[in-house]
Amino acid sequence: MNLHDYAKFIDLFEKWNRSINLSAASTRADISSHVEDSLHVVEHLVAARSTAVLDVGSGGGFPVVIAAMALPEVQFTSLEPVHKKHAFLRTAARELGLGNLEAYAVRIEDHVRADYDVAMSRATFDLKDWLAMGLERVHPGGVVIGFEAVTREDLDPSIVRHRYQLGGKDRAIVIQRRPG
Numbered sequence: 001m002n003l004h005d006y007a008k009f010i011d012l013f014e015k016w017n018r019s020i021n022l023s024a025a026s027t028r029a030d031i032s033s034h035v036e037d038s039l040h041v042v043e044h045l046v047a048a049r050s051t052a053v054l055d056v057g058s059g060g061g062f063p064v065v066i067a068a069m070a071l072p073e074v075q076f077t078s079l080e081p082v083h084k085k086h087a088f089l090r091t092a093a094r095e096l097g098l099g100n101l102e103a104y105a106v107r108i109e110d111h112v113r114a115d116y117d118v119a120m121s122r123a124t125f126d127l128k129d130w131l132a133m134g135l136e137r138v139h140p141g142g143v144v145i146g147f148e149a150v151t152r153e154d155l156d157p158s159i160v161r162h163r164y165q166l167g168g169k170d171r172a173i174v175i176q177r178r179p180g
Contacts, residue, residue, distance in 0.1 A: 005069070006032075006035045006066065006069065008095075008096060009035070009061070009065060009066070009069065009092065009096060010028060010031050010032060010035065012091070012092055012095060012096070013025075013031055013060060013061065013092075014028065014031065016060075016088045016091070017031075017060065020084045020085070020088065022059060022060030022061075022085060022088055023059065023060040023062070025060075033166065033167055034060075034062045035062070035066055036166060037062070037063075037122075037147070037166050037171065038062045038063030038066035038067065038122070039063075039066060039070065040162075040164050040166075040171070040173055041063045041067055041120060041122075041145060041147075041173060042066075042067055042070045042071060044143075044145060044162065044173055044175060045067060045071060045074060045118060045120075045145075046071070048117060048118050048142075048143050049117070050071075050074050050117040050118045051073075051074060051075060051117055052074075052075050052077070052115070052116050052117050052118075053067070053074055053075070053076050053077070053116060053117060053118045053119075053120065054076075054077050054079070054111075054113075054116040054118070054119040054120070054134075054137055054138075055067075055076060055077070055078045055079070055119075055120050055121065056079045056108050056119065056120070056121040056124060056125075056130075056133070056134070056137075057079070057080065057121050057122075057123075057124025057125070058078040058079065058080040058085070058089055058103065059080060059082075059085050059124075060085065060088065061088070061089060061092055062122055063120065063122050063147075064076050064078045064089075064101065064120075065089070065092050065093075065096070065098070065101065068093070068098045068100050068101040069096060069098065071100075072098075072100055073100070074100060075100050075102075076098075076100055076101045076102070077102050077104065077113070077116070078101060078102065078103040078104065079103075079104055079106055079107070079108055079111055080103060080104075080105060081105055081106060081107045082105075083105055086103055086104070086105035089101075089103035090103050108133060108137070111137075113137070114136060114137050114138075114139075115138075115139045116137055116138050116139065116142060117138065117139070117142050117143070118138065118142060118143050118144070118145060119133075119134035119135075119137040119138050119142070119143075119144050119145070120134070120144070120145040120146070121134065121145075121146060121147075122146075122147045123147060123149075127146045127147075127148055127152055127155065127174065128152065128154060128155055130144070130146050131144050131146055131155065131156065131159070131174070131176050134146070134176075135176065135178050138178050139178070140178055140179065140180040141177065141178060141179075141180035142177070142178050143175050143176065143177050143178070144175070144176045144177075144178070145173060145174070145175055146173075146174045147171065147172075147173060147174070148161065148171065148172040148173075148174045149169070149171055151170075151172070155174065155176075156176060158176060158177070159174050159175065159176045160174070160175045160176075161173070161174055161175075162174075162175065
């Protein structure tokens with residue numbers, strides 16, 4: 001899939017963002033940049049042989065809706081406690097035909113399931129805090145994925161960075177595996 005394949009999502013996001021402020025992304029180019037950033041996680045979900053993925057703080061659907069569109073064989077669970085954003089996620093799943101995406105209006109503390117293959121979050125928590133929280137939500141051997149905009153020197157040495165460029169800026173997917 002390429003960015004053009006996500007036009008229906010971008011249209012839906014633009015429409016909702018005008019009334020409920022899903023994100024600071026206000027132009028089509030800004031939204032497309034978020035889509036492109038989200039696409040970087042897909043190869044890592046495939047590499048982790050994911051069948052069950054948790055996305056925490058899903059907001060406007062980055063990266064969970066994009067990943068669900070790219071990987072229809074993977075089951076995604078989205079946690080978004082802000083009811084307006086949760087309503088958007090449910091609408092996106094319905095209108096985009098994403099039977100592999102379930103959205104819940106709960107905080108991570110209130111979500112008891114802890115046997116995911118992958119837990120991911122993008123720009124919701126401090127990265128170090130997210131990695132610790134995520135490790136509590138995956139099974140032994142599972143992975144936690146975070147997005148890093150600025151290289152952090154205080155992360156666990158077991159993390160693996162997968163660097164990429166987005167709009168001329170250095171970014172990284174950060175992965176930590178729960179010991180098996």
